[in-house]
Amino acid sequence: MNIDMINAAAERLRGHARRTPLLSSPFLDELAGRRVLVKAECLQHTGSFKFRGGWSALSALPAEQRREGVIAFSSGNHAQGVAFAAREHGVPAVILMPADAPRLKIANTRALGAEVVHFDRATEDRDAIGARLAQERGLTLIKPFDEPQVIAGQGTTGLEIATQAADQGVREADVLVPCGGGGLTSGIALALEATAPGLRARPVEPEGFDDTARSLLSGRIERNPRTTGSICDAIITPSPGQITFPILSRLCGPGLVVTEDEARRAMAAAFTRLKIVLEPGGAVALAAALYHGDRIGGDAVIAVASGGNVDAELFCDALTRFGDGS
Amino acid sequence: MNIDMINAAAERLRGHARRTPLLSSPFLDELAGRRVLVKAECLQHTGSFKFRGGWSALSALPAEQRREGVIAFSSGNHAQGVAFAAREHGVPAVILMPADAPRLKIANTRALGAEVVHFDRATEDRDAIGARLAQERGLTLIKPFDEPQVIAGQGTTGLEIATQAADQGVREADVLVPCGGGGLTSGIALALEATAPGLRARPVEPEGFDDTARSLLSGRIERNPRTTGSICDAIITPSPGQITFPILSRLCGPGLVVTEDEARRAMAAAFTRLKIVLEPGGAVALAAALYHGDRIGGDAVIAVASGGNVDAELFCDALTRFGDGS
Numbered sequence: 001m002n003i004d005m006i007n008a009a010a011e012r013l014r015g016h017a018r019r020t021p022l023l024s025s026p027f028l029d030e031l032a033g034r035r036v037l038v039k040a041e042c043l044q045h046t047g048s049f050k051f052r053g054g055w056s057a058l059s060a061l062p063a064e065q066r067r068e069g070v071i072a073f074s075s076g077n078h079a080q081g082v083a084f085a086a087r088e089h090g091v092p093a094v095i096l097m098p099a100d101a102p103r104l105k106i107a108n109t110r111a112l113g114a115e116v117v118h119f120d121r122a123t124e125d126r127d128a129i130g131a132r133l134a135q136e137r138g139l140t141l142i143k144p145f146d147e148p149q150v151i152a153g154q155g156t157t158g159l160e161i162a163t164q165a166a167d168q169g170v171r172e173a174d175v176l177v178p179c180g181g182g183g184l185t186s187g188i189a190l191a192l193e194a195t196a197p198g199l200r201a202r203p204v205e206p207e208g209f210d211d212t213a214r215s216l217l218s219g220r221i222e223r224n225p226r227t228t229g230s231i232c233d234a235i236i237t238p239s240p241g242q243i244t245f246p247i248l249s250r251l252c253g254p255g256l257v258v259t260e261d262e263a264r265r266a267m268a269a270a271f272t273r274l275k276i277v278l279e280p281g282g283a284v285a286l287a288a289a290l291y292h293g294d295r296i297g298g299d300a301v302i303a304v305a306s307g308g309n310v311d312a313e314l315f316c317d318a319l320t321r322f323g324d325g326s
Numbered sequence: 327m328n329i330d331m332i333n334a335a336a337e338r339l340r341g342h343a344r345r346t347p348l349l350s351s352p353f354l355d356e357l358a359g360r361r362v363l364v365k366a367e368c369l370q371h372t373g374s375f376k377f378r379g380g381w382s383a384l385s386a387l388p389a390e391q392r393r394e395g396v397i398a399f400s401s402g403n404h405a406q407g408v409a410f411a412a413r414e415h416g417v418p419a420v421i422l423m424p425a426d427a428p429r430l431k432i433a434n435t436r437a438l439g440a441e442v443v444h445f446d447r448a449t450e451d452r453d454a455i456g457a458r459l460a461q462e463r464g465l466t467l468i469k470p471f472d473e474p475q476v477i478a479g480q481g482t483t484g485l486e487i488a489t490q491a492a493d494q495g496v497r498e499a500d501v502l503v504p505c506g507g508g509g510l511t512s513g514i515a516l517a518l519e520a521t522a523p524g525l526r527a528r529p530v531e532p533e534g535f536d537d538t539a540r541s542l543l544s545g546r547i548e549r550n551p552r553t554t555g556s557i558c559d560a561i562i563t564p565s566p567g568q569i570t571f572p573i574l575s576r577l578c579g580p581g582l583v584v585t586e587d588e589a590r591r592a593m594a595a596a597f598t599r600l601k602i603v604l605e606p607g608g609a610v611a612l613a614a615a616l617y618h619g620d621r622i623g624g625d626a627v628i629a630v631a632s633g634g635n636v637d638a639e640l641f642c643d644a645l646t647r648f649g650d651g652s
Contacts, residue, residue, distance in 0.1 A: 015493075021347060021369060026410070027437065042601040043347060043366075084352070111353065167341075268638075275368040275634035277601040308601030312594075312649075316642035323638075 001148050001243060003194035006155035006187065009056040013156055016088065017052050018044055020157075022164040022302075025273035031326050032290050035300035037170060039161055040276050042308030046112070048234070048282065049157055049184055049306050050081030050144075056153025057142045058085045066091050068138035073126055075101035077234055077307050078144040083114035094139055096130050104311065145183030146241030154184040157304065158191025162199060165302060172198035174253060175302040176285035179203030179212045180235035182244030184306060189251035199302065202253040204285045206232040206260060211239045212248065213255025221245050231260050231314065234281035234307055256295060262287040264318035269325025270305065277315065282307035290325070327474050327569060329520035332481035332513065335382040339482055342414065343378050344370055346483075348490040348628075351599035357652050358616050361626035363496060365487050366602050368634030372438070374560070374608065375483055375510055375632050376407030376470075382479025383468045384411045392417050394464035399452055401427035403560055403633050404470040409440035420465055422456050430637065471509030472567030480510040483630065484517025488525060491628060498524035499626040500579060502611035505529030505538050506561035508570030510632060515577035525628065528579040530611045532558040532586060537565045538574065539581025547571050557586050557640065560607035560633055582621060588613040590644035595651025596631065603641065608633035616651070 020043045028036040041049040058066060069092030072082040079095045086093035095109050099118040110116050119129050134141055143150060161175060175192060177185040182203065189201035203212045209230055214222040223239045230236050240248060258266075263280040266287035270278045278286070285303040289296065346369045354362040367375040384392060395418035398408040405421045412419035421435050425444040436442050445455050460467055469476065487501060501518060503511040508529065515527035529538045535556055540548040549565045556562050566574060584592075589606040592613035596604045604612070611629040615622070 018347060018349075021344060023344075023369065026413075027434075030437075040369075043349065047601050087352075108353075111356075271603055271638070271641075275373050275603040277597055277603065312597070312642070312645035315597075316638070316645060319638035319642060 001151060001190065001247065003190055005148060005152040006159065006191050009149065009152035010156045010159055012059040013052060013055055013153065016055055017156065019160055020044055022161065022168065023274045023276070027273045028269060028290065031269070032301065033293050034298065035170065036289050037165060037168060037300065037302045038274060038286060039157065039302065039304045041157060041304060041306050042276055042278055042282055046077070046080040046084045047307060047309045048077040048081065049154055050077040051084060052156055053150035053153035053183060054078070054081035054085035054142060057147060057149040058089050060149040061140060065140055068140070069093060070142050071096065071130060071134050071139040072142045073130055074144060075105055077309055079109045079114070080112060082142050083109050083112040087113040094133060096126060145181030146243045148243065151183050151187045151244065155187025155191040157184065158188035159195060161188065161302060162192060162196035165196065165199065170300045170302070171196065173298050173300045173302050174296050175199050175201045175304065176204050176256065176288050177201055177304045178235050178281055178284045178306045179205055181237040182212060182240045182248050184304070185252060186244040186247035188304070189247060193251055200253045201251060203248065203255045204288045205235065205255060205257055206230055206263065206284055207257050209236050210255060210257045213257055215240050215245060216249060216252065216255050219249065232263060232281035232284060234279055235284065256288040256292055258284050258287040258292065262291050265322040265325045266290055267315065267318040268322040271319055272324040276305065277308040277310065278305050279307050279310035327477060327516065327573065329516055331474060331478040332485065332517050335475065335478035336482045336485055338385040339378060339381055339479065342381055343482065345486055346370055348487065348494065349600045349602070353599045354595060354616065357595070358627065359619050360624065361496065362615050363491060363494060363626065363628045364600060364612060365483065365628065365630045367483060367630060367632050368602055368604055368608055372403070372406040372410045373633055373635045374403040374407065375480055376403040377410060378482055379476035379479035379509060380404070380407035380411035380468060383473060383475040384415050386475040387466060391466055394466070395419060396468050397422065397456060397460050397465040398468045399456055400470060401431055403635055405435045405440070406438060408468050409435050409438040413439040420459060422452060471507030472569045474569065477509050477513045477570065481513025481517040483510065484514035485521060487514065487628060488518060488522035491522065491525065496626045496628070497522065499624050499628050500622050501525050501527045501628040501630070502530050502582065502614050503527055503630045504561050504607055504610045504632045505531055507563040508538060508566045508574050510630070511578065512570040512573035514630070515573060519577055526579045527577060529574065529581045530614045531561065531581060531583055532556055532589065532610055533583050535562050536581060536583045539583055541566050541571060542575060542578065542581050545575065558589060558607035558610060560605055560635070561610065582614040582618055584610050584613040584618065588617050591648040591651045592616055593641065593644040594648040597645055598650040602631065603634040603636065604631050605633050605636035
């Protein structure tokens with residue numbers, strides 16, 4: 001896992017992934033007490049950075065293997081990223097989803113051309129079903145984060161941040177990244193190490209699900225006591241990965257933790273000041289930039305806004321409760 | 327008024343205005359029955375394309391004149407665009423606003439560093455107050471649309487559309503533009519004439535305020551019977567301008583008209599599928615692309631999403647009523 005893989009992924013993604021903008025607002029600068037630059041990955045295809053990793057992994061497969069198709073386990077952003085990347089490659093995608101996944105997510109994944117296979121969370125073994133399907137049909141499993149080509153794809157976000165921040169005169173700053181299994185954070189950290197040594201990645205997590213922050217403190221992989229019950233569902237995982245954690249541990253600054261209400265406030269701020277739609281998990285880094293400034297150094301901070309797949313009800317609840325996020 | 331002025335404005339705007347992305351979604355393509363590309367000018371500084379015209383006009387002034395400051399009449403997007411451009415130039419801006427303008431818009435304009443001067447719509451003459459202030463303080467009036475350097479600034483949107491559409495393989499398409507006084511539409515039309523002759527600008531207006539569509543039909547400047555009472559307030563003007571209309575008349579395809587509910591539906595579609603925030607007036611072109619396909623030709627259509635300055639209540643009302651806009 002190194003910068004060459006990220007550069008190679010960037011080549012494969014060229015003309016396919018969007019180069020999302022690095023946004024800002026004087027109102028957010030004032031609120032944070034320093035310049036705030038927001039990498040709007042919610043504007044990526046399928047509404048989150050996950051398309052980058054999906055495309056990277058698919059495009060790295062030998063053509064014959066790719067032709068047989070891919071399989072992914074996900075009820076969320078990874079499913080849509082892989083499904084869309086597979087569709088654009090013209091190859092089949094099977095997405096294994098719990099039978100009780102939100103209907104809208106199932107419908108969206110199907111509409112992107114994937115075959116959705118359901119399993120019963122309570123009685124069936126997801127991994128066993130996946131392994132059987134993969135073997136029967138010759139499908140390749142695309143893991144959500146602990147997979148080098150997926151990390152390489154997410155890392156292309158970091159290459160863009162390095163260039164875009166320099167264009168805006170920012171060469172020293174913390175780069176706050178919403179962190180689940182650590183695919184995006186570790187990819188960005190590797191990209192910054194090679195191309196912008198003054199920028200330092202730091203994971204951001206919701207309170208109660210801060211496995212990565214605790215792992216960075218203790219120096220070993222720590223687990224969350226639970227993995228459900230958060231509005232930040234997109235970034236909830238049991239623990240950092242076997243591949244991602246050593247990278248995080250070597251390169252990342254201390255983790256930050258925000259409350260669910262801070263994530264909602266950041267969603268409201270992004271609506272009012274940036275005109276972008278963020279889901280709670282995609283808003284945690286912006287929340288840390290805006291409301292935890294005392295834990296951040298320097299004149300500028302960069303926050304990755306990693307996804308925007310949120311339903312209207314949850315979104316409007318945040319707007320109603322938190323005004324313009326100030 | 328010609329392409330050289332637009333190219334010169336693009337030079338002056340370089341590094342100051344954002345090059346906003348040209349977004350798309352397979353879900354919108356399916357809904358429209360053709361490819362839909364959306365130029366997301368809601369992501370421009372101050373949340374609308376108006377920053378381009380404000381910056382263009384300010385930066386075109388002789389330095390001595392600019393130093394004295396500028397004045398604008400506006401309760402909306404033009405005020406914020408001019409205020410922010412003046413602040414970035416380090417010169418004073420006076421914005422003349424009706425005393426009953428929304429408090430949030432007044433607060434935002436002030437927070438961008440402008441001096442807000444109020445007048446009473448019922449008893450005071452805005453133009454007379456503006457002329458007096460301009461003379462007393464040596465301020466230069468920046469008109470919202472009927473001003474060559476403003477049109478040139480808005481036209482830079484068209485230069486970007488030409489390049490970005492070609493990058494995505496689109497060289498023949500209608501380019502739908504939300505239209506008030508016609509500054510954005512005429513600027514884009516001039517830019518496309520010179521750089522992408524297969525792209526044709528067409529104004530889009532809300533029902534009941536279709537002065538430009540009627541003017542294009544009759545061949546002379548027609549007026550709206552009223553200029554209040556629309557949720558699309560950002561694009562409501564009495565009539566096309568003396569400078570803009572001849573350009574619109576020479577270059578633009580027939581106007582399109584959408585209902586307020588179609589604008590709301592398009593806001594919901596942009597939320598769900600593109601993760602951007604649109605105000606009603608900024609959503610009319612997307613509404614025409616999605617819901618008036620029978621009046622559009624070709625395999626692809628480009629819609630300008632011109633602004634996103636909408637309050638949470640109006641936005642959430644649209645989401646609640648129109649789901650995902652399909």
